[in-house]
Amino acid sequence: xxxxxxxxxxxxxxxxxxxxxxxxxxxxxxxxxxxxxxxxxxxxxxxxxxxxxxxxxxxxxxxxxxxxxxxxxxxxxxxxxxxxxxxxxxxxxxxxxxxxxxxxxxxxxxxxx
Amino acid sequence: xxxxxxxxxxxxxxxxxxxxxxxxxxxxxxxxxxxxxxxxxxxxxxxxxxxxxxxxxxxxxxxxxxxxxxxxxxxxxxxxxxxxxxxxxxxxxxxxxxxxxxxxxxxxxxxxx
Numbered sequence: 001x002x003x004x005x006x007x008x009x010x011x012x013x014x015x016x017x018x019x020x021x022x023x024x025x026x027x028x029x030x031x032x033x034x035x036x037x038x039x040x041x042x043x044x045x046x047x048x049x050x051x052x053x054x055x056x057x058x059x060x061x062x063x064x065x066x067x068x069x070x071x072x073x074x075x076x077x078x079x080x081x082x083x084x085x086x087x088x089x090x091x092x093x094x095x096x097x098x099x100x101x102x103x104x105x106x107x108x109x110x111x112x113x
Numbered sequence: 114x115x116x117x118x119x120x121x122x123x124x125x126x127x128x129x130x131x132x133x134x135x136x137x138x139x140x141x142x143x144x145x146x147x148x149x150x151x152x153x154x155x156x157x158x159x160x161x162x163x164x165x166x167x168x169x170x171x172x173x174x175x176x177x178x179x180x181x182x183x184x185x186x187x188x189x190x191x192x193x194x195x196x197x198x199x200x201x202x203x204x205x206x207x208x209x210x211x212x213x214x215x216x217x218x219x220x221x222x223x224x225x226x
Contacts, residue, residue, distance in 0.1 A: 042201065043201070104156035
């Protein structure tokens with residue numbers, strides 16, 4: 001049981017490049033989310049999903065795309081990287097229903113130059 | 114004004130002290146309240162989950178929710194150096210199915226041996 005696995009752990013991109021941050025969970029969790037963490041800002045929700053085929057926007061969705069074709073995987077795509085997207089990205093998942101907190105991955109540190 | 118306010122600290126206390134961490138919020142619809150602990154360069158991990166008002170105790174940790182004051186607290190008794198971390202409060206509303214968490218900035222705590 002690996003929990004929530006994020007790859008890569010570190011990435012440097014040039015402005016304008018695109019890339020996909022991978023997230024996989026093996027706990028059969030229906031809910032999955034992507035957050036970004038910036039100094040002094042806490043964690044902010046980018047996109048979330050309540051099940052395969054269902055996604056919705058969070059607080060800061062601009063510049064990011066998601067899809068959910070399976071329960072296990074929830075990739076985050078950066079369409080055209082900008083320096084403002086330099087951040088630490090966390091994927092999280094949890095069971096359906098109340099009383100369950102999110103389990104977080106270990107994060108991807110992204111720098112856009 | 115942010116929906117959730119948390120003093121970022123840093124907070125430094127001697128080993129064995131009682132630690133009090135707090136958050137205030139403005140959205141009266143919040144019903145689910147969580148505390149996460151985040152070690153340096155790691156993902157957040159769930160410490161406490163509380164529904165609506167009241168207290169919840171788990172070992173050395175006690176979470177309190179005062180909905181009338183829109184104020185939540187986390188108390189750590191007999192603090193240990195291993196408790197040194199950033200503590201994040203998070204909350205969500207039933208209308209959002211508790212999927213969308215709103216986080217505080219996090220308080221950096223150091224326990225000195």
